[in-house]
Amino acid sequence: MASAPEVSAPTAPSSTTSLTMPGSPRRPLVSLLDYGAGNVRSVRNAIVALGYQVRDINTPEEIDSAEVIVFPGVGSFGSAMEVLETRGFTQPLRDYILADRPYFGICLGMQTLFEASEECPGVAGLGIIKGTIKGFDSSAPLSVPHIGWNGLLMQKHTKLIQAIRPQELVYFVHSYRAIPSPEAAPWALTLTTYGTNFISSVHQGRVLATQFHPEKSGSTGLRILRTFLENFESMEVDASDGLWRPIAETRVSKRVIACLDVRSNDEGDLVVTKGDQYDVREAAVAGAGEGREGDGARFRQGVLDDLPMLQVLEQASEQVFVPLTVGGGIRGYVEPSKGEGGKEGGRAWSALEVAARYFRAGADKVSIGSDAVTAAEEMIQRGEKTGTSAIEQISTRYGRQAVVVSIDPRRVYLPGPEACPAGHTPLELSEPSGPNGETWCWYQATIKGGREGRPIDAVRLAHACQELGAGEILLNCVDMDGQCRGFDLVLVRAVRAAVTIPVIASSGAGKPQHFSEVFNKTGVEAALAAGIFHRREVEIDAVKRHLKEVGIPVRLAMASPGPM
Incomplete structure (x- = not known):
């Protein structure tokens, strides 16, 4: 996940060579x-x-x-x-x-x-x-x-x-x-x-x-x-006179975030993955016996060797002077290399080391998904934090503001609130939405890109991740993703009320009015979209102009200031 630039920025040189022209004043080192x-x-x-x-x-x-x-x-x-x-x-x-x-x-x-x-x-x-x-x-x-x-x-x-x-x-x-x-x-x-x-x-x-x-x-x-x-x-x-007399107030702006989903395929190329393009390795698995590597042999096993993604970050940070977040593979792992005598066992890398490499490449924050669910479940089961999870390690070293937790829940419909399993939060929907007209559900957390459900709900998961040290929640909804019918306001409102850290609403945006709706009705600090921005069905500037028109504070793109 990476946030798109919101302003025009000058192109930076690719080295530390000075741009001072002959005859101009010497610039300090x-x-x-x-x-x-x-x-x-x-x-x-x-x-x-x-x-x-x-x-x-x-x-x-x-x-x-x-x-x-x-x-x-x-x-x-x-x-x-x-x-x-x-x-x-x-x-x-x-x-x-x-x-x-x-x-x-x-x-x-x-x-x-x-x-x-x-x-x-x-x-x-x-x-x-x-x-x-x-x-x-x-x-x-x-x-x-x-x-x-x-x-x-x-x-x-x-x-x-x-x-x-x-x-x-x-x-x-x-x-x-x-x-x-x-x-x-x-x-x-x-x-x-x-x-x-x-x-x-x-x-x-x-x-x-x-x-x-x-x-x-x-x-x-x-x-x-x-x-x-x-x-x-x-x-x-x-x-100035009267230094501490309040002369005015400032207002923090709502953020509109563009997300780009990319993965490396078997040829080492970065590909945009939306909808049915998520499983980009099916051909490689089928052809593993024909000289091609099988599932897991290359893809996301060596995160620190994920050169295409690191190169994207490094090059983007030379020209993009707004925040960038990267997600995917922020976890501990062991290199898939062979040890001595042909035994498995390459070097082990901690989640902290993986995050550090992304930070050094130009990321401002890292997003943790499936590992966050595992860590939250373990903390709840043990009744205490261990200090070993990726969230805890990274937030302790870099501050909680560097850690975003991505939560991907899906609806589990209920005939009524009394049918909700213990430990979960039943929520009432605004209209019948279940296969049998159900108006109640709980939101089950998932891992592995939404393919596997876990016995913890999104509300409890968000609260647990905040306790572990997350600085921000990226809240998706499997049921709304790609539907362009608006954000899941029931889910967003419930999670926003459960935590005191910022929440980014995601999944379901299809028009500028969906952004003003989620800001006005849930109080979230940011809202994210991917496909509609990729396909240019909706322009980011159009969303921001709409928000400005309806009185929601937002940062409009500024014109380039010219030569630096």
Whole structure:
């Protein structure tokens, strides 16, 4: 699964060669502090797209010698600080920033400037800014993580104002935030509203950091990066009056997501798989005795060797500066290679290592399907988490915002609610839908692409996956997929009410009105479609224009800003 670009973006060079032309001012070498978490490739590609050379910081000494540092922190506060400390980066980085040398922090690159974070009690931050990063208010009716496009309230007048046009939005994905306080006030550059206002960027001197991701914020984000790199020597600031008086509020936008379903066939080509094209390996199985490999010999056995998919991600991240999610094969596995003496037994790879490879290729999130069902069933049976599931491993290392769980339920019709098996949630449909006119059902979770049902319902599964550490639910419906009759509102509403993490509605969209319907009647944060966008039966822009017309906040595609 991959989200489609929502804005026009400049084509990035395929290497780190500078685009500076003869006779133009020399551009500084950008040092990237890559501590090994999350999707850093997109930050690197964004900087290269702007015409700058990039080098990685590998030693503490390279921090001191840097001309300008970009720190794209993704993951958990504790993991980031642990790696900085282990590699001997903590004190050199603190000294570098305190000396007012050029620094641009992103996400955790901003949060680590503070003294501590509720995410990891007892772990000290860099301590540049007074205060503690805190979680969003759990008593507020908010979905956490805060995922999506939101606005900025400028608190200071700087050259960055030139980069941020009125009503433009930037992309957020985080569970913790900096709260406005008198101690942090001198640093606050922008605020953003999610429940209440939080600090969405900080600035003093030649130090700038953002809670949002400029590398995922389309043309707006690229302009912010470019403005900093061109002007960090003279980022004039005029403090505004009454810094913490609420002057306005921002609104998080609903997301419209395009999904592309692809698989590798036996020739190693990527093929789009919809409808009866899902089983792309039938011919290979039938011809296994004719010099072709049988079922499972190549397909999805070596996820880290899935070069076509990795190459798609790597090339897409060079040109697409909006979020990308990849799903399929995010699990532990053993390579199908032969061991010594002809015995089976290649190297074992953990789900964490598989996810890391996709992140390094350019994915921002990974989607887990069948393995999530297995993990939830095991947790429910044991009565406790084991810490070994793919969801737990990846969310612990990279943060829950990096983990999407894809749930694929199907209806099991009931003559009435009293017939529902124990432990399942009976739901009433809006009209008779069963083969015998039933109006009640429960939603059975499935695995293996909907081919095998499991004894757990979608509502309980979603709640269990949230407990395991999922940051978002992608909710499909086998019965509605490809029908173009609208989303399954009964299912979506029930799951949305059962969790506090964002929910993406999927399956059944056929026209723009289906999107406004699911947003208005269920409160989900995002809605997804595949076939209608592939076949161009409905344009993404048409969906967004419709949503805007009916008063639903949405980010419209922006025109290309021209040369970077």
